[in-house]
Amino acid sequence: MLKGFKEFVLRGNALDLAIAVIIGTAFNKVVSSLVQDVLMPFISITAGRIPDFSSWKLGIISIGNFLNATINFLVIATTIYFFVVTPLNTLKRRENKSKQEASPAPPEPSEEIKLLREIADLLRTSKAK
Incomplete structure (x- = not known):
């Protein structure tokens, strides 16, 4: 256990x-x-x-506290987006761009590989007929 x-x-x-x-x-x-x-x-x-909406009421329902919480959430979400998410996305894009520029192109396949691919293609076309 x-x-x-x-x-x-x-x-x-x-x-x-x-x-x-x-x-x-x-x-x-x-x-x-x-x-x-x-x-x-x-x-x-x-x-x-x-702004403070805590005194707002709709009958017996205190809608003001809900509005304060909603506005607080929106301010925090906006802050996180502009101060955390946007800069991190910019850094990631820069990093990905530099990685793409730094990575070399794949090497050209050898003559044997090219010949084997040609043979495989011929076999596929002959089976299809």
Whole structure:
């Protein structure tokens, strides 16, 4: 029983998932600080104040908290896209471009290979008739 658990825990997927959760938790603090300490003050300067919808209600339903959470999500998603995803995609494209430029063209096949391919093609056409 413990052997199966050990295999499960040490398998790549479970370990990768655990590492991703830990890194994601730490990264959450960085992104939240960027949004709250850098972007929201900029929004408040531009808009005059940080919008707060928490007092909005639709009957007994507090729709304002939902709007605040939605706006917060959109700001965080936009921040991650422009500060993380876009630069990483640019780096990947540059890396792929340099790899393609650096990789040499495949060598020309030898005369024997060319002759064997010709024979194979002839055999295929004679069987098709």
